Amino acid sequence: MPKVTYFHEITFEDIPEGQTLLDVSIHHRIPHLHQCGGQARCTTCRIQILDGLSNVSPRSPLEEKVASERGWDEFTRLACQTHVHGDVVVRRLLDNSQDIIVLDLEELHGGSAGEGKELDLAVLFSDIRDFTTHSEQNLPYDIVHMLNRYFTAAAEPVLNNNGFIDKYIGDGILAAFGTRDESPETACRNAVRAALGMLEAARRLAPTLEQQFHVPLHIGIGIHFGTAILGRIGHPGKRQITVIGDTVNTASRIESMTKQFATPILLSDSVVSQLPGALQLDPPFAVPLKGKTTPMQLYPCRGFTAPDTIFLVQSSFDNLVPRAAAFGDRFYANLFDTYPELRPMFRSDLTAQSKMLMSILSSAVKGLNRMPEIVGGLRALGKRHHEYGVSRIDYDKVSRVLIGTLEEFLAEEFTPEVQHAWRTVYGMIAETMIEAAEN
Known part of the structure; x- marks a missing residue:
């Protein structure tokens, strides 16, 4: 065979x-x-x-x-x-989602000769404040280690929201949203979600860097929406997909204003206009930017006006990732303690089953803002579960245990809003799987 x-x-x-x-x-x-x-x-x-x-x-x-x-x-x-x-x-x-985006860009937009394509994109530029000054006291190896720790944490919200990480520039990140033909509203919302997630990631990582390397971690993020050119740039022997144009330069200059105005996230008017009423904004101010003939309206952003389900699930899941193995083990222990009748359905090694659980959760979380693309996978999973003997009532049992285990691990971060977001997302996923099994 x-x-x-x-x-x-x-x-x-x-x-x-x-x-x-x-x-x-x-x-x-x-x-x-x-x-x-x-x-x-x-x-x-x-x-x-x-x-x-x-x-x-x-x-x-x-x-x-x-x-x-x-x-x-x-x-x-x-x-x-x-x-x-x-x-x-x-x-x-x-x-992961970045692999999908990069390969799709290379295959569909890159062009064998490097021809470009104009796209309307939300461009995000982030930077660690005063990193060079604070890092001078550390060895080169430690600096590389710190940056890799930070990039690993800060890039995840970008990838989870369909962002294309164009490049790392020193301690900065350049990312673009809208490369997969999303609407301007979706691209801008994803960029804001990513920015908020990056702030959360920096907040979680900051105590470690402060304790181990005496480097404070504060970041500034600028976002601008406009037309940019996407293409394969560079020497014929080493070209890479990148975005260029005034939109990219403007996002960088907006980010440079975050320190001056003591705010972590600044949005241009072109971003805010795509999300009317959706954002918590402080009063704007007009700022002259290099290369611009007229001052630009910039808005400090504190979040969304209404709880954003996708952001709440993404940010709380990111908090679980470092403890993924322990969470998976605890979930199944809770499940079988509460509902011992479900144990026979799980015939495989529970260590492998825990890894598969976290892989499924990770794929679902990363696909929340592109549900049409992942529905087929969820339906196929629902049909397989049906073959294993899983019924509608079993999904309700899993829901109760999942929420309980999340509360156990997230503790005070598991607010009523976060709990509602997880119930909403799980209900949507479970119903998709159940419908596939019943039809």
Whole structure:
């Protein structure tokens, strides 16, 4: 029988001939993105065949259309459409939302010759205040370590909100929102969500950097909305996708004003106009910016006027990530203590099951603001749960235990607003899965 090897991961033998590579991943609890549910309506399950191309099925018409549009080589395949007939070695190409965005940009917008494309984007520029001055007392290794700790934490809200991280500039981050043809309102809302999430990430990390390296962590963020050019820039031997134009320069100059006006987030009028009534804003002020003939109206932003469900779930989940293994273990302990009748449904190793739980939660949280793309994956998961014997009432049991475990881990951060946000999101996800199982 065929053997499937995941490059640098694990090998599975005795794979039923004709099974798709996505089915192999699902059966063996290998986290594998498949937002459309394996219907060839997205490319998130894409893989690269490293060895054994002759041992898999030819492209289906649906896959051929996707591959042709993106200019894929013969080794890049959709796992949901690729059936195994012999030994094969594969590598999953996408692990997170940034991978999806970067590869889509390269395939659909980058252009083989580097031609550009004009897009309306919300551009975010962030910077650590006085980092160079405060870091002079530390060794180079410590500075790199601090920056990597910060970038890991601060980039996550950007990625979770469909942001494309263009580059890291010293201790700054340049990101763009709207590269996937989102509406101006959606792009600006995602950018503001990301900014608020970055402030939360910095707040959580600040005590550690202060204690270990005596460096205070305060950041400033500027956001501007306008037209920018997206293209592949650089030497022919090393080009990269980047955004350029006046919108990018303006976002950087807006960020530079955050220290002067003692506010962490500043928005241009072009951002605020896309979100009428949605933001908590302090009175604006007119500021002359370099290269501008007239002063620009800038607005300090403190958050959203109404609780934003997606932001609340994202920020609270980010707080769980460092304790993901403990949370997963505790969730299942609580579940089986409260509802012992559910234990027989979980036949796999609970360590692997806990990892799968956190992978599912992570994928759901990252996909909250692009639900149409992940509905297919949720429906496929609902059908598999139905095959395991999961009923509607079981989803209610899981909901009660999930909320209880979240409250246990988040403590005082699990406010009524956060609890309502999680109930709303879980209810939406569960109902999608249940409908798929019942139809």
